[in-house]
Amino acid sequence: xxxxxxxxxEKPLARAVFLKLxxxxxxxxxxxxxxxxxxxxxxxxxxxxxxxxxxxxRDGFSVLEEAHTAGIKTEFVVMSNLSQDVDxxxxxxxxxxxxxxxSNVPISEIIDYVKTTLKS
Amino acid sequence: xxxxxxxVLIFISVFVLLTISSGIFVSIFTTSSIRSQVYSYLYTNVExxxxxxxxxxxxxxxxxxxxxxxxVYRDFLKESKTSSQYxxxxxxxxxxxxxxxxxxxxxxxxxxxxxxxxxxxxxxxxEEGKDYSNDVYFTEGKEHVxxxxxxxxxxLQKVIYGISAPVLDDTGALLGISVVEYDPIDFYTxxxxxxxxxxxxxxxxxxxxxxxxxxxxxYGDSVILKMKNDTKxxxxxxxxxxxxxxxxxxxxxxxxxxGNKVFVESTDYRGVNIVGTHAYIPxxxxxxxxxxxKADVIQNSDTxxxxxFLIFGGxxxxxxxxxxxxxxxxxxxxxxxxxxxxxxxxxxxxxxLSMDRKDEIGDLYRSFNKMIGSVKKSREEIEQKVAEQTQxxxxxxxxxxxxxxxxxxxxxxxxxxxxxxxxxKLAVDNASDLILxxxxxxxxxxxxxxxxxxxxxxxxxxxxxxxxxxxxxxMSKPFxxxxxxxxxxxxxxYQGEIKNRKKNHEIYDSKISISPVLDENNEIKFFVGIxxxxxHEKEIDRAKTEFVSLASHQLRTPLTSIKWYTEMLxxxxxxxxxxxxxxxxxxxxxxxxxxxxxxxxxxxxxxLDMGTFAVDPEPLDIVQVAEVVIxxxxxxxxxxxxxxxxxxxxxxxxxxxxxxxxxIILQNLLSNANKYTPKEGSITLSIEKIExxxxxxxxxxxIDTGCGIPEPQKNKIFQKLFRADxxxxxxxxxxGLGLYIIKSxxxxxxxxxxxxxxxGKGTTFTISIxxxxxxxxxxxxxxT
Numbered sequence: 001x002x003x004x005x006x007x008x009x010e011k012p013l014a015r016a017v018f019l020k021l022x023x024x025x026x027x028x029x030x031x032x033x034x035x036x037x038x039x040x041x042x043x044x045x046x047x048x049x050x051x052x053x054x055x056x057x058r059d060g061f062s063v064l065e066e067a068h069t070a071g072i073k074t075e076f077v078v079m080s081n082l083s084q085d086v087d088x089x090x091x092x093x094x095x096x097x098x099x100x101x102x103s104n105v106p107i108s109e110i111i112d113y114v115k116t117t118l119k120s
Numbered sequence: 121x122x123x124x125x126x127x128v129l130i131f132i133s134v135f136v137l138l139t140i141s142s143g144i145f146v147s148i149f150t151t152s153s154i155r156s157q158v159y160s161y162l163y164t165n166v167e168x169x170x171x172x173x174x175x176x177x178x179x180x181x182x183x184x185x186x187x188x189x190x191x192v193y194r195d196f197l198k199e200s201k202t203s204s205q206y207x208x209x210x211x212x213x214x215x216x217x218x219x220x221x222x223x224x225x226x227x228x229x230x231x232x233x234x235x236x237x238x239x240x241x242x243x244x245x246x247e248e249g250k251d252y253s254n255d256v257y258f259t260e261g262k263e264h265v266x267x268x269x270x271x272x273x274x275x276l277q278k279v280i281y282g283i284s285a286p287v288l289d290d291t292g293a294l295l296g297i298s299v300v301e302y303d304p305i306d307f308y309t310x311x312x313x314x315x316x317x318x319x320x321x322x323x324x325x326x327x328x329x330x331x332x333x334x335x336x337x338x339y340g341d342s343v344i345l346k347m348k349n350d351t352k353x354x355x356x357x358x359x360x361x362x363x364x365x366x367x368x369x370x371x372x373x374x375x376x377x378x379g380n381k382v383f384v385e386s387t388d389y390r391g392v393n394i395v396g397t398h399a400y401i402p403x404x405x406x407x408x409x410x411x412x413x414k415a416d417v418i419q420n421s422d423t424x425x426x427x428x429f430l431i432f433g434g435x436x437x438x439x440x441x442x443x444x445x446x447x448x449x450x451x452x453x454x455x456x457x458x459x460x461x462x463x464x465x466x467x468x469x470x471x472x473l474s475m476d477r478k479d480e481i482g483d484l485y486r487s488f489n490k491m492i493g494s495v496k497k498s499r500e501e502i503e504q505k506v507a508e509q510t511q512x513x514x515x516x517x518x519x520x521x522x523x524x525x526x527x528x529x530x531x532x533x534x535x536x537x538x539x540x541x542x543x544x545k546l547a548v549d550n551a552s553d554l555i556l557x558x559x560x561x562x563x564x565x566x567x568x569x570x571x572x573x574x575x576x577x578x579x580x581x582x583x584x585x586x587x588x589x590x591x592x593x594x595m596s597k598p599f600x601x602x603x604x605x606x607x608x609x610x611x612x613x614y615q616g617e618i619k620n621r622k623k624n625h626e627i628y629d630s631k632i633s634i635s636p637v638l639d640e641n642n643e644i645k646f647f648v649g650i651x652x653x654x655x656h657e658k659e660i661d662r663a664k665t666e667f668v669s670l671a672s673h674q675l676r677t678p679l680t681s682i683k684w685y686t687e688m689l690x691x692x693x694x695x696x697x698x699x700x701x702x703x704x705x706x707x708x709x710x711x712x713x714x715x716x717x718x719x720x721x722x723x724x725x726x727x728l729d730m731g732t733f734a735v736d737p738e739p740l741d742i743v744q745v746a747e748v749v750i751x752x753x754x755x756x757x758x759x760x761x762x763x764x765x766x767x768x769x770x771x772x773x774x775x776x777x778x779x780x781x782x783x784i785i786l787q788n789l790l791s792n793a794n795k796y797t798p799k800e801g802s803i804t805l806s807i808e809k810i811e812x813x814x815x816x817x818x819x820x821x822x823i824d825t826g827c828g829i830p831e832p833q834k835n836k837i838f839q840k841l842f843r844a845d846x847x848x849x850x851x852x853x854x855x856g857l858g859l860y861i862i863k864s865x866x867x868x869x870x871x872x873x874x875x876x877x878x879x880g881k882g883t884t885f886t887i888s889i890x891x892x893x894x895x896x897x898x899x900x901x902x903x904t
Contacts, residue, residue: 010677016684023693054673081676083723085734085780103676103716107684108691 034058
């Protein structure tokens with residue numbers, strides 16, 4: 001069974017993704033801030049991590065950095081409302097392969113990507 | 121100066137010199153001789169008059185003695201008053217007194233005093249019986265013949281003097297005194313005699329109290345016994361040494377002993393400068409003074425000097441005339457020679473008086489003629505050479521003149537240049553950016569004033585040091601390599617941004633630009649570095665970025681929530697909905713989508729406005745991008761049953777462009793065409809390559825048969841938030857930002873946009889993007 005971590009402080013959004021994945025039969029957990037995200041990332045093993053960038057306590061970039069330092073190899077997918085080039089480039093330079101601007105994409109597109117990635 | 125003039129001048133000078141010196145000598149000599157002559161006259165005068173006075177006095181004394189010895193006097197005095205004979209003898213004596221009085225007009229009074237001192241007979245009978253025992257006539261007259269000094273007679277009311285003599289009997293016993301009193305008029309006459317030395321010459325007598333006894337030349341009779349003559353002349357005269365000498369040896373002896381000391385050069389009773397002398401009269405103790413104003417003496421010598429100079433002047437004129445005449449004659453031949461030389465040097469001398477002269481002048485003329493012969497010959501040769509050389513000089517001068525003009529022009533130019541340089545220096549000195557000039561090794565040669573403001577270091581701290589010492593934060597190795605490679609190897613300008621630290625350790629951001637300045641051999645002469653403090657701009661930039669980030673994030677989060685949940689509802693995640701419910705949720709979804717787009721457009725506009733959007737060109741196939749955009753909009757186009765055509769030529773190259781920006785341009789073009797073209801209208805998108813143009817470009821055209829743009833509003837169509845009236849009616853929800861964004865992007869990336877439109881018929885937008893591509897622009901944000 002595939003295991004996905006949703007790092008998202010906005011509860012409605014986290015729940016929407018959670019519900020969608022659940023419907024697709026994908027088990028997921030939610031981390032509501034950066035600290036929690038980093039804790040869970042280092043503690044548990046996930047097949048994919050959906051990462052918001054703007055989070056309380058610790059932002060997504062910091063989580064990425066710490067995870068790398070801790071030797072975590074799991075793929076991170078960013079879903080953020082930061083739409084600027086700099087943010088996307090920065091995230092990609094830290095090993096992120098996919099960057100979603102949440103407001104610009106239907107949730108189905110994210111779920112499709114997760115499904116596709118987990119399959120491969 | 122002519123020889124003749126010289127000779128005349130020399131002679132005249134000598135003559136004048138001699139004359140002046142002899143004149144001075146003669147003048148001094150004459151003056152002193154005149155003075156001694158005057159002195160001599162004066163003394164002779166005083167001496168003779170004094171002698172005269174003494175003789176006169178002695179005569180009068182004798183007269184007195186003779187009278188006193190008369191027998192009638194003795195008889196009278198022997199006779200007692202009580203005797204019978206007394207009356208007759210008194211009569212006799214009265215007659216005798218009368219006779220004496222009559223005999224001499226200067227005798228004013230005659231009287232007899234008895235041995236008791238009482239007047240017993242007098243020419244003035246009223247006086248008889250008067251007591252004279254205390255009078256000097258009696259007291260002195262008892263002993264010897266006595267001259268009583270002049271006094272004012274109260275009885276006669278005039279100045280008189282008298283002589284008393286003792287009357288003795290045969291045994292020599294005193295019987296009485298005989299007195300005769302005189303008017304001093306005779307002295308006036310003696311004293312007054314004039315010698316003719318001058319109008320101020322005068323003589324007068326003074327008594328031993330220095331009172332005038334005779335009239336003064338200047339004040340007349342009034343001075344007699346009333347004014348003192350207290351002068352040096354008087355005091356010398358009464359000097360006991362002198363009076364003694366006169367008494368013992370006489371005047372002449374005194375003069376021979378004292379010499380000129382008997383003369384006085386002093387002031388007289390008037391205070392006027394005088395020359396005078398004096399003689400003491402032992403008989404009465406008087407003093408005779410003779411004197412002359414000094415001015416009179418000088419006048420005498422002046423007259424002589426005048427005569428002398430008249431004679432000299434006359435002889436000078438005669439001498440000068442004859443001298444001129446003689447010198448003219450003597451120098452004539454020389455002058456002729458000189459005139460001939462001046463007039464024409466080519467000719468031989470043929471002056472009649474010249475050649476046959478046997479003297480030195482003749483020799484001179486002949487020698488000159490000989491010399492001129494040879495001079496003439498050589499001169500002809502020289503003249504020819506001179507003519508040739510003159511021609512050369514004229515040509516050279518012309519050249520020089522041209523060179524001079526050229527030089528003046530250069531100087532004028534350089535003056536302008538110097539002024540310009542001064543202006544540039546001032547501008548550079550005071551520029552707000554830090555400007556550094558270094559040598560090829562980076563040693564600072566110049567730093568402007570801004571260095572202190574920007575870095576905190578002073579100019580003098582920097583000059584002569586490595587420019588790198590101003591960078592107080594270590595830079596990465598690749599940075600230095602890149603920098604030096606650019607400016608030293610490639611000899612290009614390096615531009616970049618660095619963080620630096622001020623002297624006070626404050627960190628600041630700066631933009632640097634370092635350019636090599638090359639000489640004519642393409643070698644680096646020096647580097648010019650310009651550093652701008654952009655800390656403030658960076659801060660503003662950061663603030664803007666933060667705002668945009670925040671705005672985007674905060675607005676998008678709720679929109680995302682709505683978007684996803686409506687999507688979930690519509691996809692049945694929340695259970696089956698009735699058609700009406702589905703319809704409503706669709707409305708929510710559409711509105712939300714518009715809101716999402718509006719937020720994106722606003723963010724783009726804010727980035728465009730702030731100039732902070734990045735242009736990140738990459739090799740791009742624009743046709744591919746267009747196809748993606750068309751796919752996105754297909755749904756809307758089909759929804760209005762519009763006829764859509766996309767054409768492009770086959771040779772569209774890959775160009776360097778920002779994918780995102782191109783996408784935004786095409787999206788806006790197409791969505792506008794879709795919105796403002798009515799149902800079943802047509803839309804055509806075409807892409808062409810235009811090479812036959814000064815600026816080869818890709819031409820993108822979007823042609824629609826839409827509502828068109830009203831004529832009066834065409835000029836406002838690219839303004840931010842502007843919406844044409846007809847567009848407003850057709851679509852109430854447009855943002856008014858699409859065309860503004862298109863134009864802003866193209867302006868920034870070297871492209872252009874224009875349109876043609878007819879209201880109600882349609883619009884054609886034409887966009888060009890240069891084949892050379894979009895230039896890279898660093899910026900914090902891309903557009904969405």
